[in-house]
Amino acid sequence: MENNSSETNIFIDEDITVASTLSGAIYSSDSFFENSKEYIFLKSWHFVTDSDELRVDGTVFPFVLSPGYLNEPLLVTRTQEGLKCMSNVCTHRGNILVASKEQNCKGITCCYHGRRFDLDGRFISMPGFEEAKNFPSEVENLPQVPLNEFGKLLFASIEPGFTFEDSFDKIFERLNFLPHQELKHYPDLSRDYLIKANWMIYCENYLEGFHIPFVHPGLNAAIDFGNYDYEIDRFFNLQVGIVKEGEEIFDIPEGHQDHGKRVGAYYYWVFPNLMLNFYPWGLSLNIINPLEKDLTKVKFLTYVWDESKFDKGAGSDLDKVEREDEEIVERVQIGIKSKLYKKGRYSPTMERGTHHFHRLVAEFSNK
Helix, strand or coil: CCCHHHHHHHHCCCCCCCCCCHHHHHHCHHHHHHHHHCHHHHCEEEEEEEHHHHHHCEEEEEEEEECCCCCEEEEEEEECCCEEEEEECCCCCCEECCCCECCCCCCCEECCCCEEEEECCCCEEECCCCCCCCCCHHHHHCCCEEEEEEECCCECCCCCCCCCHHHHHHHHCCCCCHHHHHCCCHHHEEEEEEEECCHHHHHHCCCCCHHHHHHHHHHHEEECCCHHEECCCCCCCEEEEEEECCCCCCCCCCCCCCCCCEEEEEEEECCCCEEEEEEECEEEEEEEEEEEEEEEEEHHHHHHHHHCCCCHHCCHHHHHHHHHHHHHHHHHHHHHHHCCCCCCCCCCCHHHHHHHHHHHHHHHHCC
């Protein structure tokens, strides 16, 4: 049976020409929302910060992985040997070790009972345990978490369901002509949006340019919709934004597969909730954080390498585009809960990205 509302029996046909979408009941399922923490988000790569935050040896940077959903407290440290990511929870009684970013640290000391760790997370000492048998052991060390770099951007995963190389290395190879190390975070141009909709509906909307002529008149004026293209990979997909004459485009070198094309944007989506939107001026990093089954926080982080091109072409007026997306996504959230709606079909040409997303949701949920 196709697209049973049970999260343990989701089926999306690999043939998009006959496939149906996820059942509307999935978006309202409490159990699916909760189980997705373990089945999907625990096994995914999540943005941490950029390496500019950790330029000084002895820096300790605490953060929460998937805030509002997984809520896992973690810690990145820099030593002369490089970067490490680990649990930010003391292995004694569970106290949070580091509350805010610190620099020039020699080690980590728990403020509750004085347990000490080095910056690699190894247990050093603790008072009051002189008579404890079989102590210390490996379990006293802080659990390590895989950490990887994409240019200046850092990503971590608690239990990776796919390797970092499977996605990010391929993306970096495609875009290696861009000045990634020159990216600078602009906090004043970054913002959060609260969307009254399921996180998957927001992703589905992002994954197809089908709606652009109907929802985004400004963006549609820049995009050459007739040449809009999709590329599907194993754990990510790409929408190549070909733009009209007169719009800002990338300076793509000879020999590159996109040389000669009027590319104004590379829209990358990495399963399940990460968007990397590259424009001639820089990068808009979008992180989709589920809060409730019908409430999502969308974090827009703006990184710029060429201020002279900012807010031009396909990468212009992103706040307006986001508000337009927000309105349509919230309308879908209302409609998809209808008792009269079951599921839909895919456009074989325009909704390949959404079909790919649903196939991955089914794959990870059925494990």
